Amino acid sequence: MVAAGMAALGLFVVLLILGIVPRLRSGRELAAAARKVQTTPPNVYVVRPEAAAEAELSLAATTQAIQDAVIYARTSGYVSRRHVDIGDRVTAGQLLAEIDSPEIAQQLRQTQADLQQSEKTLDLQKASLELARTTLARYQAADAEGAVAKQALDQSAAAHRTAQASVAAAEANVESNRANVQRFRELTSFQRVVAPFNGTVIQRNVDVGTLITAGSPTNNTAVAPTSVTGAANGLFEIAQVDALRVFVNVPQAYAPNVKGGLPVSVVVRGQIMKPVTATVTRTASAFDPGTRTLLTQVDIPNAGHHLLPGMFVYVTFKIGPSGTRWRVPATAVIFNAQGTRVVTVGAGNKLHFQDVVLGRDFGTAIDVQGGLQGDELVVKQPTVSLQEGQAVTPVAPANPAGG
Numbered sequence: 001m002v003a004a005g006m007a008a009l010g011l012f013v014v015l016l017i018l019g020i021v022p023r024l025r026s027g028r029e030l031a032a033a034a035r036k037v038q039t040t041p042p043n044v045y046v047v048r049p050e051a052a053a054e055a056e057l058s059l060a061a062t063t064q065a066i067q068d069a070v071i072y073a074r075t076s077g078y079v080s081r082r083h084v085d086i087g088d089r090v091t092a093g094q095l096l097a098e099i100d101s102p103e104i105a106q107q108l109r110q111t112q113a114d115l116q117q118s119e120k121t122l123d124l125q126k127a128s129l130e131l132a133r134t135t136l137a138r139y140q141a142a143d144a145e146g147a148v149a150k151q152a153l154d155q156s157a158a159a160h161r162t163a164q165a166s167v168a169a170a171e172a173n174v175e176s177n178r179a180n181v182q183r184f185r186e187l188t189s190f191q192r193v194v195a196p197f198n199g200t201v202i203q204r205n206v207d208v209g210t211l212i213t214a215g216s217p218t219n220n221t222a223v224a225p226t227s228v229t230g231a232a233n234g235l236f237e238i239a240q241v242d243a244l245r246v247f248v249n250v251p252q253a254y255a256p257n258v259k260g261g262l263p264v265s266v267v268v269r270g271q272i273m274k275p276v277t278a279t280v281t282r283t284a285s286a287f288d289p290g291t292r293t294l295l296t297q298v299d300i301p302n303a304g305h306h307l308l309p310g311m312f313v314y315v316t317f318k319i320g321p322s323g324t325r326w327r328v329p330a331t332a333v334i335f336n337a338q339g340t341r342v343v344t345v346g347a348g349n350k351l352h353f354q355d356v357v358l359g360r361d362f363g364t365a366i367d368v369q370g371g372l373q374g375d376e377l378v379v380k381q382p383t384v385s386l387q388e389g390q391a392v393t394p395v396a397p398a399n400p401a402g403g
Contacts, residue, residue: 035344065239203237249293
């Protein structure tokens with residue numbers, strides 16, 4: 001039994017030694033590794049700022065016709081004929097519809113009769129004036145010889161002035177009636193609805209027999225692409241699609257580079273087609289205080305009519321740099337309570353937190369307007385553990401541009 005106890009004790013000691021020795025060895029290795037980490041500067045990926053170059057700015061927009069007019073009726077009546085429908089190409093002056101207005105024709109005949117009556121009245125007043133003038137001349141001649149009473153001469157002069165006033169009133173009445181005749185003739189001409197310019201009929205809201213009231217909207221028969229609510233509108237809508245235009249709101253950071261004549265490219269969402277080259281025509285020259293954007297008009301040539309009004313498109317601007325700027329990866333910029341900064345590696349591989357002024361944000365990269373000279377080593381992705389003046393080992397990444 002003594003021998004068995006001694007054997008068990010020896011086995012326990014051996015197992016104890018086998019368990020403690022590896023733990024001691026691991027502890028020494030871990031302590032050595034910790035001391036090495038504490039004494040070895042950490043590795044940081046660094047990049048150099050790139051000179052800001054031309055960048056693309058893509059904005060969504062909706063195409064519009066270069067000219068678009070809603071045609072209303074200028075006279076009341078019934079549509080007697082309709083000559084065009086949606087999709088038809090029309091030229092300036094082409095007849096679109098005819099309106100039958102019997103009341104206007106009757107009023108025209110009445111005003112013509114009133115004009116004739118006023119002209120005859122004018123002739124009568126002129127004859128009375130001539131008689132009064134002759135009578136006055138005779139009384140004046142007789143008065144020179146003292147052969148007529150003074151009262152008779154005064155009455156003759158008054159009659160002459162009355163006749164002159166009557167002629168003037170009759171002439172004014174003639175002009176009034178002549179103007180009425182001209183007005184009803186023009187209303188009669190409005191019975192022919194014509195196209196104001198070359199274009200395409202994109203909306204037609206009347207049929208034969210439709211009652212038309214001058215200047216009033218009508219119910220839609222065929223809703224046009226430009227009709228958002230489908231509410232009542234004019235007789236026709238004509239659009240000129242040989243050229244299109246879009247209005248885009250350019251953010252304030254890019255606005256200084258957007259000028260008239262700047263070439264842009266336009267692509268249609270969801271269609272595989274070659275981008276269409278367009279041009280900036282004009283800008284509003286003022287920012288919208290609500291959105292801080294600049295309203296910009298872009299004209300698009302469309303001789304082949306491949307683009308249509310109402311399309312959703314992307315307008316891409318080539319925005320050049322304005323002034324001296326540098327571009328760094330977006331991950332290199334720190335935003336915190338201390339401000340906007342980047343971490344640079346200076347002399348002795350010591351870290352320095354540099355304040356910067358940012359410009360345009362391109363998502364993966366950001367323009368820096370101030371704070372950098374361009375020859376610094378910038379930490380590509382700083383962590384919260386980095387401290388001012390800390391020694392590091394700079395490492396150049398495989399993709400220094402940072403995306």
